Amino acid sequence: MQDFADEAVAEMTGEENWNLLEHAQLGRLALSVRGDVDIFPINFVVFEGALYFRTSPGSKLAELTANPRVALEADRYDDESAASVVVKGIAERLELQDDIDAADRLELRPWIPTLKYRWVRITPTTVSGRRFRRSPEPDRYDVVDSGPTS
Secondary structure, X not given: OXXXXXXXXXXXXXXXXHHHHHHOOOEEEEEEEOOEEEEEEEOOEEEOOEEEEEEOOOHHHHHHHHOOEEEEEEEEEOOOEEEEEEEEEEEXXXXXXXXXXXXXXXXXXXXXXXXXXXEEEEEEEEEEEEEEEOOOOOOHHHOOOOOOOO
């Protein structure tokens, strides 16, 4: 990661975004479910410029078929900095056996003891990320108010 000592928030490069995604252990998948927005925690893997996750039959999978536009966010942090990447893209259930066999070789395993034998690939349309310097909030009396004056 590049140094950003003078900036509290900085845009990340494409390489930094993909590096975070490749090392993330957990993401949050946002999608439309029955006309409302919902968020699901998922573990995923990056392969050849796309993101893959496993799921079981149910509302999430059905809604992805009806409305494949999704967003996924992944983060990392330590005591000094944090970073967040948002991927917007199109989700599709893998149907071809060759695609499923290739995804099975990615060795992504569910975190909970449930059968998740359906694969979904997210093809990104945009990838953006920001990194943040973690430090205490400034004293409110040290900040100059830039509001209207009388």
